[in-house]
Amino acid sequence: xxxxxxxxxxxxxxxxxxxxxxxxxxxxxxxxxxxxxxxxxxxxxxxxxxxxxxxxxxxxxxxxxxxxxxxxxxxxxxxxxxxxxxxxxxxxxxxxxxxxxxxxxxxxxxxxxxxxxxxxxxxxxxxxxxxxxxxxxxxxxxxxxxxxxxxxxxxxxxxxxxxxxxxxxxxxxxxxxxxxxxxxxxxxxxxxxxxxxxxxxxxxxxxxxxxxxxxxxxxxxxxxxxxxxxxxxxxxxxxxxxxxxxxxxxxxxxxxxxxxxxxxxxxxxxxxxxxxxxxxxxxxxxxxxxxxxxxxxxxxxxxxxxxxxxxxxxxxxxxxxxxxxxxxxxxxxxxxxxxxxxxxxxxxxxxxxxxxxxxxxxxxxxxxxxxxxxxxxxxxxxxxxxxxxxxxxxxxxxxxxxxxxxxxxxxxxxxxxxxxxxxxxxxxxxxxxxxxxxxxxxxxxxxxxxxxxxxxxxxxxxxxxxxxxxxxxxxxxxxxxxxxxxxxxxxxxxxxxxxxxxxxxxxxxxxxxxxxxxxxxxxxxxxxxxxxxxxxxxxxxxxxxxxxxxxxxxxxxxxxxxxxxxxxxxxxxxxxxxxxxxxxxxxxxxxxxxxxxxxxxxxxxxxxxxxxxxxxxxxxxxxxxxxxxxxxxxxxxxxxxxxxxxxxxxxxxxxxxxxxxxxxxxxxxxxxxxx
Ligand SMILES: [Zn+2]
Numbered sequence: 001x002x003x004x005x006x007x008x009x010x011x012x013x014x015x016x017x018x019x020x021x022x023x024x025x026x027x028x029x030x031x032x033x034x035x036x037x038x039x040x041x042x043x044x045x046x047x048x049x050x051x052x053x054x055x056x057x058x059x060x061x062x063x064x065x066x067x068x069x070x071x072x073x074x075x076x077x078x079x080x081x082x083x084x085x086x087x088x089x090x091x092x093x094x095x096x097x098x099x100x101x102x103x104x105x106x107x108x109x110x111x112x113x114x115x116x117x118x119x120x121x122x123x124x125x126x127x128x129x130x131x132x133x134x135x136x137x138x139x140x141x142x143x144x145x146x147x148x149x150x151x152x153x154x155x156x157x158x159x160x161x162x163x164x165x166x167x168x169x170x171x172x173x174x175x176x177x178x179x180x181x182x183x184x185x186x187x188x189x190x191x192x193x194x195x196x197x198x199x200x201x202x203x204x205x206x207x208x209x210x211x212x213x214x215x216x217x218x219x220x221x222x223x224x225x226x227x228x229x230x231x232x233x234x235x236x237x238x239x240x241x242x243x244x245x246x247x248x249x250x251x252x253x254x255x256x257x258x259x260x261x262x263x264x265x266x267x268x269x270x271x272x273x274x275x276x277x278x279x280x281x282x283x284x285x286x287x288x289x290x291x292x293x294x295x296x297x298x299x300x301x302x303x304x305x306x307x308x309x310x311x312x313x314x315x316x317x318x319x320x321x322x323x324x325x326x327x328x329x330x331x332x333x334x335x336x337x338x339x340x341x342x343x344x345x346x347x348x349x350x351x352x353x354x355x356x357x358x359x360x361x362x363x364x365x366x367x368x369x370x371x372x373x374x375x376x377x378x379x380x381x382x383x384x385x386x387x388x389x390x391x392x393x394x395x396x397x398x399x400x401x402x403x404x405x406x407x408x409x410x411x412x413x414x415x416x417x418x419x420x421x422x423x424x425x426x427x428x429x430x431x432x433x434x435x436x437x438x439x440x441x442x443x444x445x446x447x448x449x450x451x452x453x454x455x456x457x458x459x460x461x462x463x464x465x466x467x468x469x470x471x472x473x474x475x476x477x478x479x480x481x482x483x484x485x486x487x488x489x490x491x492x493x494x495x496x497x498x499x500x501x502x503x504x505x506x507x508x509x510x511x512x513x514x515x516x517x518x519x520x521x522x523x524x525x526x527x528x529x530x531x532x533x534x535x536x537x538x539x540x541x542x543x544x545x546x547x548x549x550x551x552x553x554x555x556x557x558x559x560x561x562x563x564x565x566x567x568x569x570x571x572x573x574x575x576x577x578x579x580x581x582x583x584x585x586x587x588x589x590x591x592x593x594x595x596x597x598x599x600x601x602x603x604x605x606x607x608x609x610x611x612x613x614x615x616x617x618x619x620x621x622x623x624x625x626x627x628x629x630x631x632x633x634x635x636x637x638x639x640x641x642x643x644x645x646x647x648x649x650x651x652x653x654x655x656x657x658x659x660x661x662x663x664x665x666x667x668x669x670x671x672x673x674x675x
Contacts, residue, residue, distance in 0.1 A: 045213070050430055050438065052344050053447055057445060065442070068635045073653070076416045085102045090103045093253070101413065103129060115163070152200060201231030203273060209224070213538070246302075273334045302329075311335065338419060339355040349487065374406075384636050386580070390635055401578055401579075433481060464547050487511070530602075556613060588622040588671040589670045589671075604618070613618050641671055644672040
């Protein structure tokens, strides 16, 4: 591949020369590695609406830091000590063991977890994987275990290396990527993308564009175009979307003589990953139809497969809108990552609403509170987790138990990226060298704004459990820059105070921009309205929401270890768990007809150590309901939703609802009752 450097790096504004230390950006620890500078898109790429900040620019605080610490104390921080596929025998550490996607998956989540927490032990663990890849590139430019001939796992490792480079400025990463992409370009024709790589090509384009913005090598864009021409046409698939109901094995061509291309195109993880495809391609194509394609994809998924936890159904293939269908954990974390990338490219606040809904509901809802066990598939109406075969599209009987590697070990390797990448995406840079809050959680951002002035913003809040957010702005010297605050679509009536002065014309579903000269000690207070919302759902059912949180019936949980019947039983210290209900679940809600939210009382508690546990739920709702006797288990799941409004005359009871993520057994989609 001919190397063609142009002068674009010299001509375009936006690059900050040289790495700067975290300490010089207002942080306290001079021992931390040198963070790489922010880099913006270079011509001919179109500019992005926002830019993700280099890893370590955002430190989690408060409950979010505690959540990352729970993760580090759970499987993420320990799985390499006992799970064979991530042991020192991994091909990605020079061993003879697993040599495909699991090492890269783990590294892709461990790097941001370790560096966001600044935990030296975890950083050493993450660096071990990064270091092996950096020191074992072959002379032809290929990377990873020699026996791997699939392009796909390399795409994941490149994403991990990017994050590592941004956190450390390690000068070896960019040359490795340059050599690797020259290698890929040289072998494009003889080894075209196939199987997973064909459907996940945008993940490599992401790394190609990252590198292009740093070295301006035009041949990288040729490689991106070649990958697009070999890759699956996601835009075309969703333009004439064939999967308008729960997929069947027959439709997917599964079984003998399977047409796996159809199955791949209805595969949940592929689709979650593909959500970013048209957005990324828009940067190259500058074709407005690619922007529209992003929304067409989201709209089709909403129309035919939407679930109330922010996800679409995929157990393992698209599965319709019944709340007893599942969503795979890999799809949850990949959809989050896609949305984080899309918010950067498109700057659409609605994408932030979607991201928060998944991160605050679907993500915690599918882990045990201590993050030592996870599910493969979670259900919005999940009333029993055991080894019965459920009505999944294609998954097996283990898919909804909590364990080490239920159903299949992809999620076991890939789940680690969910929380840390969310934490690293809360704040983004704006093209005018300002800052945008695209999602909210306790954090501290430290970066450079206009005129190269370092600024830190401390965000103190219990959001999403409470609507009050305080931002303490601390520029190194007084500086004018725009601060853009996402106002969620549900947040009609938001109040914003700047140093006590009330701001005007704040619109829900937009970014509110405060452009002023900021001084140390300036304070912005955001007060989101946290009224309960009762949202209409399928078959005249309802879903109860408050802010970005979805609420579920609190069901008594009996956790028991599964000792028999697992294909790959958990090795200690991990365990597999069945969860059985100890209290009834088959309730309908008794709601005030003209103002349903009026029927619901809010009980606010403090945020404790495990907010995503039934007893640690920081918010509880109380609402009246009655049991609906004919609503019973079918194949281990809550059966089809009873008709609403339901005529049940069972005795009236006061029900407790808790955040979806706190409830490991739950009813989320409720029938309503006749008065
Ligand atoms: Zn998975």
